[in-house]
Amino acid sequence: MTQQDEERTRTAYDTVADLYADTFTATEPEQPLELAMIDHFVTSLGESPRVLDAGCGAGRLLPLLAARGCRPQGVDLSPGMVRRARADHPAYRCTVGSLTDLAFSDDEFDGVLSWYSTIHAPDADLDRVLAEMARVLRPGGHLLLAFQVGEGVRDIGPGFAAHGLRVTLDRYHRSVLEVASRLERLGMPVTARLERGPVGRETDPQAVVIARRPVG
Template sequence: MTDYTDVRHAYDTVAADYAERLPDTRAETALDLAMVDAFASAVLADATEASTAPVLDAGCGAGRMSAYLAARGVAVRGVDLSPGMVAMARRDHPELDFAVGSLDDLPCGDSEFAGVMLWYSIIHTPPPGLDRVLAEAVRVLRPGGHLLVGFQSGTGTRDVAPAYRRLGHEVHLERQLYSADEVASRLAAVGVHEVARLVRRATADERDDQAVVLARRT
């Protein structure tokens, strides 16, 4: 299993600043949100009512995307590695359900969810650990369920600690870049097949291109 000690410590350290500076979807473009909307619509289209189609926001952070999904009628539950981030999520979105848990060992039952969203949640998992994370997402996803994965597009590793040092936080944090082809291929290997993808150029202060893959469990 991947050692996420540095990741957990980093997000516990920056949780309050993160929640203050990124309380909503201001970091997303209209294209990004269109993919999230398509995911939510696909989940709801298969349900007789929202409560019968629960969605897991895996790697929910401070809960901003959980709130976005809930506003679209989705019954959402959030899970995050960082207790500090979960505390912010519970503070800012008390109407929603959040729990602490790791992406490679989700505290959820088999086939529990009609949809799973990994919104920039795989970015701190190095390639050797990615298959386990994706397999866990599939384990908790019902047959026919929908999976959405958002991430920075490319190859290699970025050191993102300097951005937090400018806010006064001394942390160690790196993120991984993956191509849409690689993520789609790894998803197929664990029984989830691509429905659509978005790859867009970097905008504003973004350093890398962005990618989103929408898939469905067969």
């Protein structure tokens, strides 16, 4: 992501951090299918795996990962979101950082979970973000991506206007095939994929894709 893209995204999430954290404290928006994909992801990682929640927001998935036997930590672009993650989930380490330049060593994690965090990366920058997530995975580790399905880009900032918050926040929509193809070009074969239709107030299909970093 360009510096301008990151600054716009950071500012938006700093502005909405408290509203978001107070509205979604755990897995309120998730359907059982998505949670089942997280369970499948975790079972692929081995015993007591280290898992990076890349784009952790206010940290609401960290306790879920821990309850499934993981040793999770989070990183997020927004200091406001990390502030809430640290306050609401103090048992887990959370740091401020960019997904385009993760401040972690090569092969450091057994798993990387990206829960709707790549949706703000423009198409031109997505491969770099995915490559960084792959870099910090150990050989044999798994990456989970969740995202909205579709085409094009939307400003979802107006959705916060009803709460008195004025932000600009671009969301990029992609097909499961495109995301899977990008992962496979990076040498990350896809091991599982899910696509479902909108539920409730959702307007777009949702997807989860899991890929594996090969050994050797």
